[in-house]
Amino acid sequence: MNGNTRTFRMASLVAVLVLALGIMTGCVQSAPNATSTDANAVSEQRVGDVSQSLTDEASKQLEAEMSAFELTALQREQAKGSERGYEVLDAGRGNPNWINAKARRAYARLMEFATIESERDMSEGDMAGHAQLDGIGERFSKAMDASDETDAFLLESVAYCVDTLGMNKDALVFELVNGIVGDYYPSPSRCLSLTEKILGDYLQSVLYDGEDLKAQTEIFPTEGGSAAMCYVFESLNHNKVLKPGDKIAIATPIFTPYLEIPHVNDYGLVSVNVSSGAEDGWDIPADELAKLEDPTIKAFFLVNPSNPASHALSDQTIERLAQVVEKNPSLIILTDDVYGTFVSGFRSVYSRIPHNTILVYSFSKFYGVTGWRVGLIAMHEQNVVDRLISELPQKDANALAQEYSIVMPDVSGFKFIDRMCADSRSIGLYHTSGLATPAQVFMDVLALTHLVDAEGDPYIELSNRTVNERYKALMDTLGLSADESGENAKYYTLVDVNDLAKRRHGEGFAAWKASEVGDVKFLEDLAVREGVVLMNGPGFDAPAGCARVSLANLNKDDYVEIARRMNELLDDYYAEYEKTTQPADAA
Numbered sequence: 001m002n003g004n005t006r007t008f009r010m011a012s013l014v015a016v017l018v019l020a021l022g023i024m025t026g027c028v029q030s031a032p033n034a035t036s037t038d039a040n041a042v043s044e045q046r047v048g049d050v051s052q053s054l055t056d057e058a059s060k061q062l063e064a065e066m067s068a069f070e071l072t073a074l075q076r077e078q079a080k081g082s083e084r085g086y087e088v089l090d091a092g093r094g095n096p097n098w099i100n101a102k103a104r105r106a107y108a109r110l111m112e113f114a115t116i117e118s119e120r121d122m123s124e125g126d127m128a129g130h131a132q133l134d135g136i137g138e139r140f141s142k143a144m145d146a147s148d149e150t151d152a153f154l155l156e157s158v159a160y161c162v163d164t165l166g167m168n169k170d171a172l173v174f175e176l177v178n179g180i181v182g183d184y185y186p187s188p189s190r191c192l193s194l195t196e197k198i199l200g201d202y203l204q205s206v207l208y209d210g211e212d213l214k215a216q217t218e219i220f221p222t223e224g225g226s227a228a229m230c231y232v233f234e235s236l237n238h239n240k241v242l243k244p245g246d247k248i249a250i251a252t253p254i255f256t257p258y259l260e261i262p263h264v265n266d267y268g269l270v271s272v273n274v275s276s277g278a279e280d281g282w283d284i285p286a287d288e289l290a291k292l293e294d295p296t297i298k299a300f301f302l303v304n305p306s307n308p309a310s311h312a313l314s315d316q317t318i319e320r321l322a323q324v325v326e327k328n329p330s331l332i333i334l335t336d337d338v339y340g341t342f343v344s345g346f347r348s349v350y351s352r353i354p355h356n357t358i359l360v361y362s363f364s365k366f367y368g369v370t371g372w373r374v375g376l377i378a379m380h381e382q383n384v385v386d387r388l389i390s391e392l393p394q395k396d397a398n399a400l401a402q403e404y405s406i407v408m409p410d411v412s413g414f415k416f417i418d419r420m421c422a423d424s425r426s427i428g429l430y431h432t433s434g435l436a437t438p439a440q441v442f443m444d445v446l447a448l449t450h451l452v453d454a455e456g457d458p459y460i461e462l463s464n465r466t467v468n469e470r471y472k473a474l475m476d477t478l479g480l481s482a483d484e485s486g487e488n489a490k491y492y493t494l495v496d497v498n499d500l501a502k503r504r505h506g507e508g509f510a511a512w513k514a515s516e517v518g519d520v521k522f523l524e525d526l527a528v529r530e531g532v533v534l535m536n537g538p539g540f541d542a543p544a545g546c547a548r549v550s551l552a553n554l555n556k557d558d559y560v561e562i563a564r565r566m567n568e569l570l571d572d573y574y575a576e577y578e579k580t581t582q583p584a585d586a587a
């Protein structure tokens with residue numbers, strides 16, 4: 001898989017989705033004369049026709065190509081009412097089964113205070129006015145009860161922002177109160193002013209490993225890491241920094257949208273895999289990294305710590321990457337550090353190569369806030385994207401200037417991070433862009449639960465211990481040795497099922513399992529017979545035989561049970577294998 005160039009047609013994606021729909025509604029039948037590669041023919045037919053025009057083989061292959069997430073949705077259905085009558089254990093998607101309680105309590109308390117402040121201004125029936133700046137800091141301190149845990153946290157948070165971050169108390173409480181009430185459009189639209197400082201301080205504390213970059217880092221809060229990814233791709237394309245036909249590199253295996261997005265939406269990007277494997281401890285080897293020295297590679301996308309392998313890059317690899325950037329100084333790096341808090345002493349690529357790196361972060365996983373949609377994009381105030389925009393051919397620059405001029409009179413200084421904000425609302429609605437202010441304030445509160453305890457955040461320790469225990473339980477029961485390296489985030493793990501088969505019943509059986517059962521069928525059987533949902537590793541461009549187990553969404557004992565059921569299925573296969581290899585009279 002190393003170094004192969006992927007090309008992927010929109011049509012085949014459509015066909016796969018259409019098929020997924022067919023399978024999920026249970027209407028796929030076998031029929032002759034269609035092949036999985038004949039995507040155009042398939043997409044020209046109506047959904048009902050498609051469902052009847054695929055051979056078993058074709059549908060198998062399409063399933064294999066199907067986005068890993070669609071496949072998991074299908075298996076989630078299959079796992080209900082498993083043949084053995086087991087309870088469903090879904091370790092597929094990465095939604096955690098914990099939440100941060102402190103931030104929720106504090107948020108509710110802050111909302112209460114903010115509402116009372118609004119009623120101070122005007123109150124008639126259910127109608128209230130706007131909060132007032134004058135003296136709001138003192139009123140806040142008086143309203144909070146220092147003997148109450150939640151109030152004490154809010155008092156500490158305000159004290160931290162005033163004493164450590166040097167904020168004006170009235171201005172801070174006013175921003176939090178207006179923000180949580182949500183009675184004004186976000187202003188500045190990209191990010192509320194003091195919120196940008198709090199979030200910058202948080203990112204520095206959890207991701208930069210001692211580098212001091214917060215004063216030079218600009219932030220765009222977004223609707224989760226998902227929106228952050230979309231906005232980055234969209235604006236790199238719109239601003240002609242990445243053009244159709246351009247080459248980009250992707251650190252594989254990776255969270256599937258990074259494989260899929262470059263090929264849809266007419267972005268037309270050509271992607272090159274920069275791969276790592278179990279044999280490298282899921283760290284990117286030097287020869288793979290060296291591919292990025294090629295100046296025709298315009299951008300490099302990585303998830304760190306990775307998903308699905310859940311490993312952080314080593315310091316040595318980050319140093320090598322910095323050397324690569326010296327040879328290819330226009331390389332744009334996008335690092336998605338959603339899982340940074342699960343590795344102690346984590347160091348983001350952004351902290352080492354800030355001028356070339358766009359940082360994506362999300363609160364979703366660590367704090368259990370996937371429904372909130374809270375994430376962000378961070379960039380250094382001096383960055384390669386702004387330089388590349390300033391070097392665009394005159395014709396492109398003029399065309400962009402004309403577009404942005406409807407919201408920005410002097411386009412020359414209009415930074416990429418602000419362009420992303422404008423682009424997120426099709427430029428024309430720039431004045432109503434920006435993330436909902438109550439969501440921005442929630443991010444402040446989440447960040448402050450960490451910052452007030454920055455010396456040793458007990459919540460970080462707790463969440464790391466939680467996934468670690470689950471990981472141990474799974475690996476012990478599978479009879480595999482645990483990887484206790486510091487880079488292992490353990491939010492997910494990739495289990496090499498073929499290797500497991502070999503350990504359990506020998507090489508001959510493992511080879512039979514790999515060829516006769518395959519990956520998708522194994523996961524399907526695991527769902528249908530055993531009621532267990534995992535994700536298909538090859539869907540993330542991980543090696544054949546790998547299954548991703550999320551360690552985030554079930555309890556420790558459930559992982560013991562998942563491992564037991566995986567072993568049980570392999571034992572079932574082994575019985576089948578023995579039947580096929582032993583002559584009938586042996587029975």
Ligand SMILES: *Cc1c(COP(=O)(O)O)cnc(C)c1O
Nearest residue numbers: 224225226255303307362364375
């Ligand atoms: C879960 C995940 C996201 C999505 O984050 P949201 O904030 O929930 O949109 C982004 N990147 C990676 C690598 C993820 O695993």
